[in-house]
Amino acid sequence: MKFSENTKVSAKLLALAASMLVFAIFVMPPLYDAFCEITGLNGKTGGRYEAVPAAIDTSRSITVQFIASNNDNMPWTFSPSVMSVEVHPGEVMDTVFIAFNPTGKDMIGQAIPSLVPFKAAEYFHKTECFCFNQQILKAGEQAELPLRFIVDPEIPNSVNTITLSYTLFDVTERISKNIEKNNEPEREG
Structure with a gap:
């Protein structure tokens, strides 16, 4: 053929x-x-940072702006509690984001961070962040999601504003499948 x-x-x-x-x-x-x-492209921020005491540079301040958005399939309400903060390099700063699950079902969300300008990513250190873990919200539940960060005193003088954005994804189905898979009894051959 x-x-x-x-x-x-x-x-x-x-x-x-x-x-x-x-x-x-x-x-x-x-x-x-x-x-x-x-x-350092795409402004990906690193994982958890262990804070080391450093001198706070009170001679300058940097504006850190916050943006929150949802992936197309995520029905939650998600926003920063404040739109921006002024921080001195070396100073520990705390803020929160607010998440609300308006649906009738329990869900799991995962936030993915991004930071601009890209060159600032190596100087922006998160010591606590909701993005390190999945967030579980029951139907109708609201939560404050903590963020603690430090802008490294070594950040270039040309950086005056940093924008930290988070995109929230619905990972309920994926996590549920992994849990089910891990709970399956082993079959004897």
Whole structure:
């Protein structure tokens, strides 16, 4: 049986599309995370920071602005309690974000941070952040989500404003599937 030229081209295109999909789903995210960590691009903030006492630079202040948004599938109300704060480099600052689950079901949310200007990411240290963990809110429940941070005194003098934004994602289904998978009894072979 001889394949037509169209069938061969279609098979090659299908294989190419499948390869691109596998690359995009499994290979690209870890590469992107590594790239952002090395370069500081995309304003990704680091994980938990252990605060070391440092001198507070009272000769200057930096405005830290807060933005909150929801992923398209997240029905919660999510916002910062204040839109901005003035902070001296080296000073510990506390604030909260407010989340409300208006639905009739318990849900789990995960916040992903981003920071601009990109070059400020290595100088912005979170010692406590709701983004370190998933947030579980029961139906109709509201919560204050804490954020504690320090702007490093070594931040360049050219940085006067930092904008920290969080996007909130609904991870209820994904987390529930992982819990179910981990609770399945082992089958004997």
